[in-house]
Amino acid sequence: MTLSALSGIKVLDLSRVLAGPWCTQMLADLGADVIKVERPIAGDDTRHWGPPFLRDDDGEATQQASYYTSCNRNKRSITIDMATPEGQRLIRKMAAEADVLVENFKVGGLKQYSLDYDSLNTVNPRLIYCSVTGFGQTGPYAERAGYDLMVQAMSGLMSITGHADGEPGGGPLKVGVAVIDVFTGLYAANAVQAALHARNASGKGQHIDMALLDVAMAIQCNQASGYLASGKAPTRAGNLHPSLAPYQDFPSADGNVLLAIGNDGQFARFCATVNHPEWSADERFATNSNRVKHRAALLALMMPVMKTRTTGEWVTLFEDKAVPCGPINTLAEAFDDPQVKARGLRIDLPRWGNEADVAPAPDGVSTVPGVVNPIRMSGTPITYRNAAPSLGQHTDEVLREIGLADADIARLKTEKIV
Structure with missing residues (x-):
């Protein structure tokens, strides 16, 4: 027993x-x-x-x-x-x-x-x-x-x-x-x-x-500590992350896809994979802090590119590049996911x-x-x-x-x- x-x-x-x-x-x-x-x-x-x-x-x-x-x-x-x-x-x-x-x-x-x-x-x-x-x-x-x-x-x-x-x-x-x-x-x-x-x-x-x-x-961990450190209350920002970029959802060719890039190495690999290595070399985007500061400019470049492939194609493309990427599933899709089933x-x-x-x-x-x-x-x-x-x-x-x-x-x- x-x-x-x-x-x-x-x-x-x-x-x-x-x-x-x-x-x-x-x-x-x-x-x-x-x-x-x-x-x-x-x-x-x-x-x-x-x-x-x-x-x-x-x-x-x-x-x-x-x-x-x-x-x-x-x-x-x-x-x-x-x-x-x-x-x-x-x-x-x-x-x-x-x-x-x-x-x-x-x-x-x-x-x-x-x-x-x-x-x-x-x-x-x-x-x-x-x-x-x-x-x-x-x-x-x-x-x-x-x-x-x-x-x-x-x-x-x-x-x-x-x-x-x-x-x-x-x-x-x-x-x-x-x-x-x-x-x-x-x-x-x-x-x-x-x-x-x-x-x-x-x-x-x-x-x-x-x-x-x-x-x-x-x-509320980082959001609470951020307020206590700065005295500035955070506000709603949809799926954006207040301290990371790009870390959000993007429209794809057939729906939406999620990117969760958490460090500069992941961003460089993302840029190389989408054939825009110049983005990671750009001083505005080379570091996470700068990407957060220049988020609007970065998203203006990324949005058209992310619409060129389907969600499934993006997931497959990034899977072996160590770039965190995934679909936004319904519960029905989540329970049908092979990883969920395998576990x-x-x-x-x-x-x-x-x-x-x-x-x-x-x-x-x-x-x-x-x-x-x-x-x-x-x-x-x-x-x-x-x-x-x-x-x-x-x-x-x-x-x-x-x-x-x-x-x-x-x-x-x-x-x-x-």
């Missing part, structure tokens, strides 16, 4: 939507046993964020949104009504045996249930408790709800994303994926693993405070994992498509046990593990606590 990096770590997932679930999916992929607690009947909000919806084994659309499946694989789902005293007791019982708890309720939202960090720290001092919120546990905005789109706007990210004002299609744009949620999940997963390592030395857990706004500011980046996972003695999923979906985890480790590889679970799929199993008898479970179901 392959050893996973986080084998033996138990995670209680009280989060929903994307940032928290992305964190816990990462931990699950690395081998942790993640128990996702959901509301009875409704479940995680994203189970209903569709279309698109999953299709059952007969090809018919179900009521299960595909959004949920993107960030909940390898987990077990249990339904508990945490608004009830008995539901709270069940969660506290699970927290007492857990290594990690991840939640994304509003600041103070779990205190009323005695499920906040201070309450659970008395139950389990070794517990690593990760809170994910829009604005953090402190500050004037701490009580506000935070969503990815709002934070993309507030952080300045939308001020540097999109075409410049006055250009066709100009104006602020959000990134096409909820990138702040995803990055917050990744930062949170890193923090949890660091806290687990620290616990090995101290024997104690700790509280992790993750905020979408904090992450949004941090990931096995699509995966189709069984809803029920390796369990052979269970009934078919109630929604009729036995296999769920998804994208693999990009981490590849030789000694403790990512494991894929099951697709995102159906709602409450593992309720009985998990309750038995914390000592409940079948009669107790039946009563909890009758009383609609689970």
Whole structure:
């Protein structure tokens, strides 16, 4: 049996939507046993964020949104009504045996249930408790709800994303994926693993405070540092790079092609390949700094040349010249790309994992498509046990593990606590 990096770590997932679930999916992929607690009947909000919806084994659309499946694989789902005293007791019982708890309720939202960090720290001092919120546990905005789109706007990210004002299609744009949620999940997963390592030395857990706004500011890296160094706020520039040239898309004979030239050697090879070696000898373009300074003049020369070949012809031409060049694909084209296929980046996972003695999923979906985890480790590889679970799929199993008898479970179901 392959050893996973986080084998033996138990995670209680009280989060929903994307940032928290992305964190816990990462931990699950690395081998942790993640128990996702959901509301009875409704479940995680994203189970209903569709279309698109999953299709059952007969090809018919179900009521299960595909959004949920993107960030909940390898987990077990249990339904508990945490608004009830008995539901709270069940969660506290699970927290007492857990290594990690991840939640994304509003600041103070779990205190009323005695499920906040201070309450659970008395139950389990070794517990690593990760809170994910829009604005953090402190500050004037701490009580506000935070969503990815709002934070993309507030952080300045939308001020540097999109075409410049006055250009066709100009104006602020959000990134096409909820990138702040995803990055917050990744930062949170890193923090949890660091806290687990620290616990090995101290024997104690700790509280992790993750905020979408904090992450949004941090990931703007060179754009943020450029502003702090110069005092000048960057603006939208489409696909141009503020510090590199040429590093953008160009119209080709049949669409668009992307050049990502990052140094003077690559530019010289580009110029030689397109039969214009004089460009790299021109003082205006000989160095990257000068190319950025004289970007308009350089683009005026390059644009007509880039229109003389198709995107595919340019990619083929530059492939053995060490000049970064590629197509601008749709997702359909990306999944059909031979490199994507060779790396096995699509995966189709069984809803029920390796369990052979269970009934078919109630929604009729036995296999769920998804994208693999990009981490590849030789000694403790990512494991894929099951697709995102159906709602409450593992309720009985998990309750038995914390000592409940079948009669107790039946009563909890009758009383609609689970």
